[in-house]
Amino acid sequence: MNVAENLKVINHNINKALEKSGRKDSVKLIAVTKTMPTDIILKAYTAGQKVFGENRVQEWQQKSTVLPEDCEWHIIGRLQTNKVKYLNSRVALIHSLDRLNLLEKLNEEGEKRGLVWKTLLQVNVAQDEAKAGVGREEVEDFLLTAGNYPFVNIIGLMTIGNLEASPLETRLYFRALREIRDNMLKKGICNSQTFFHLSMGMSQDYEMAVEEGATLVRVGSSIFGERQYN
Ligand SMILES: *Cc1c(COP(=O)(O)O)cnc(C)c1O
Numbered sequence: 001m002n003v004a005e006n007l008k009v010i011n012h013n014i015n016k017a018l019e020k021s022g023r024k025d026s027v028k029l030i031a032v033t034k035t036m037p038t039d040i041i042l043k044a045y046t047a048g049q050k051v052f053g054e055n056r057v058q059e060w061q062q063k064s065t066v067l068p069e070d071c072e073w074h075i076i077g078r079l080q081t082n083k084v085k086y087l088n089s090r091v092a093l094i095h096s097l098d099r100l101n102l103l104e105k106l107n108e109e110g111e112k113r114g115l116v117w118k119t120l121l122q123v124n125v126a127q128d129e130a131k132a133g134v135g136r137e138e139v140e141d142f143l144l145t146a147g148n149y150p151f152v153n154i155i156g157l158m159t160i161g162n163l164e165a166s167p168l169e170t171r172l173y174f175r176a177l178r179e180i181r182d183n184m185l186k187k188g189i190c191n192s193q194t195f196f197h198l199s200m201g202m203s204q205d206y207e208m209a210v211e212e213g214a215t216l217v218r219v220g221s222s223i224f225g226e227r228q229y230n
Contacts, residue, residue, distance in 0.1 A: 156197025
């Protein structure tokens with residue numbers, strides 16, 4: 001696997017998709033490093049990639065202490081409430097806020113330490129029973145409730161596409177997430193200055209996600225190769 005070459009191709013494809021859709025804003029590529037050893041992650045870093053995503057808090061802890069200080073870390077996997085205490089200000093964004101008790105726990109820890117977590121609300125757009133996230137109809141209530149938790153700042157939405165879905169279905173899921181965001185802005189539930197991110201798209205569908213408005217894409221295996229385990 002030539003990590004530097006892969007990154008070049010993916011950045012190129014992201015720019016092409018941006019152009020195709022006529023977007024004037026930008027997309028942040030999050031290199032998903034779960035299960036990958038630090039020497040391989042360093043290859044990406046050396047090639048200029050500074051933004052990384054991890055699923056597990058323990059793995060993030062180990063890697064973030066070894067890798068350079070200017071790496072930007074995103075937590076993208078399901079977050080257990082008993083792991084929140086291990087997070088710190090080196091976490092740039094938590095993509096996987098998916099339930100009320102996690103909102104409460106993050107707020108409690110944030111208050112204790114005087115820091116405000118940046119998060120995305122994970123939406124189960126595909127209504128896939130196996131996936132985490134609030135339902136489409138629950139987004140508005142969740143965001144309104146979150147207004148009462150000052151140590152948690154929700155700056156957008158995240159979804160995980162269904163691996164079994166056809167490309168057309170996947171596109172419609174991505175579009176649905178964008179429409180939910182736009183609807184929340186239109187209704188005045190959130191403010192477009194602070195709430196605009198869409199985290200969607202992985203190795204197999206990130207270009208489509210960019211065409212549908214993703215501001216953050218989470219790409220792992222197309223950069224680092226297939227994982228041996230998950
Ligand atoms: C593993 C993972 C990714 C990256 O998946 P690839 O198919 O390897 O690009 C993205 N998002 C989440 C939440 C993941 O767990």
